Amino acid sequence: MSDIKIYSFDKCPFAQRTRMALIEKGLDFELIEIDVYNKPDWFLEISPYGKVPVVVHEGRAIYESAIINEYLEEKYPEVALMPDDHYERARARIWIDYCSNYYLPACTRLLRDHQDDDRQQQNLKIVGERLLYIEKECFAQNDGGVFWMGEQLTLVDLHYAPFFERFGAYEHLFDAKWPKECRKIRSWWDAMQDRKSYLETFLPTESHIATYSNMMQRIAS
Ligand SMILES: N[C@@H](CCC(=O)N[C@@H](CS)C(=O)NCC(=O)O)C(=O)O
Numbered sequence: 001m002s003d004i005k006i007y008s009f010d011k012c013p014f015a016q017r018t019r020m021a022l023i024e025k026g027l028d029f030e031l032i033e034i035d036v037y038n039k040p041d042w043f044l045e046i047s048p049y050g051k052v053p054v055v056v057h058e059g060r061a062i063y064e065s066a067i068i069n070e071y072l073e074e075k076y077p078e079v080a081l082m083p084d085d086h087y088e089r090a091r092a093r094i095w096i097d098y099c100s101n102y103y104l105p106a107c108t109r110l111l112r113d114h115q116d117d118d119r120q121q122q123n124l125k126i127v128g129e130r131l132l133y134i135e136k137e138c139f140a141q142n143d144g145g146v147f148w149m150g151e152q153l154t155l156v157d158l159h160y161a162p163f164f165e166r167f168g169a170y171e172h173l174f175d176a177k178w179p180k181e182c183r184k185i186r187s188w189w190d191a192m193q194d195r196k197s198y199l200e201t202f203l204p205t206e207s208h209i210a211t212y213s214n215m216m217q218r219i220a221s
Contacts (some may be wrong), residue, residue: 001056002027002028002029002030003058004022004027004028004029004030004055004056005029005030005032005055005056005057006018006019006029006030006031006032006053006054006059007032007034007043007046007052007053007054007055007056007130008031008032008033008034008052008053009033009034009036009049009052009119009140010203011203011207011208011211012032012036012052012053013068013163013165013166014052014053014162015052015053015067016064016161016162016165016201017053017066017158017161017162017199018053018055018065018068018069018072018157018159019031019197020161020162020195020201021051021068021069021072021073021081021155021158021197022072022197023196023197023200023201024079024081024153024158024195024197025072025076025080025081026078026080027072027076034052035162036051036052037207041120046061047063048063048195049063049064049121050062050163050186053068055066055068055071055176056074057071057075065155065159066096066100066155066159069081069158069159070155073107073155074184080152081153081154081155081158082147082154083152083154086177088149088213092149092154092155092156094156095114095134095138095148095149095156095159095199096156096159098134098155099159099160100159102130103131103134103160103163104131106123106126106127106130106162107127107163107166107170109123110121110123110124110127110170110173110176111212111215111216111219113167114173114174114220115214120174124174124175124176124177125172127176128177128179129178131178131182131185132179132181132182134185135179135181135182135183135184135185137187139184139188140184142184146188146191147188147191148185148188151197154194156179157192158197158215161192161198163205164189164192164206165192165202165208166212168186168205169208169209169212172209173209173212173213174206178184178194
């Protein structure tokens with residue numbers, strides 16, 4: 001039996017990040033599916049925020065996907081998912097932060113404001129601008145390699161991938177579009193979709209459309 005347990009929910013993009021990290025690192029783990037809409041009482045004892053993902057390792061719980069992934073990186077460095085160079089590591093963390101504080105909030109506003117045409121037009125513009133920023137300030141600065149940090153797949157790729165997977169649902173529901181200049185992001189996304197870690201964790205666009213439609217109904221009521 002594995003000594004890593006991950007408490008997850010198949011539709012959760014944050015849990016997907018951590019499942020992808022475990023798979024990329026080739027670690028054995030036990031996957032425990034939690035229905036986040038109907039959480040068992042015992043789950044609240046190991047998840048202080050009541051959220052997935054939680055990893056229990058050596059009998060102790062670790063939560064928050066970005067922190068779990070850093071923990072796995074430090075504990076299991078054999079398959080490295082962060083650059084060696086200190087500056088590049090800092091750069092990787094800046095892009096992880098950009099996802100959490102800029103890219104993802106821009107996408108989340110699409111769900112929140114879908115009934116307000118003016119705000120939604122502004123939101124779509126901001127999503128496009130953030131994609132262009134990533135293309136120019138990150139991908140265009142790399143010497144080579146298809147990944148976010150260049151040649152090496154890192155935690156940055158895993159941090160963003162679940163939200164690019166969901167872009168098809170933004171296209172369908174909100175008419176979101178990738179700026180055509182985002183060619184390097186496109187190549188990245190093509191490469192990511194071939195990864196075993198993606199193929200074992202992704203859900204089809206129809207599933208995301210249904211999830212977001214339900215979420216929007218809940219927000220509206
Ligand atoms: N910042 C957290 C976010 C995790 C999160 O929001 N998980 C959602 C599912 S996608 C959840 O467990 N929601 C249950 C709840 O809030 O009650 C992380 O990165 O791990």
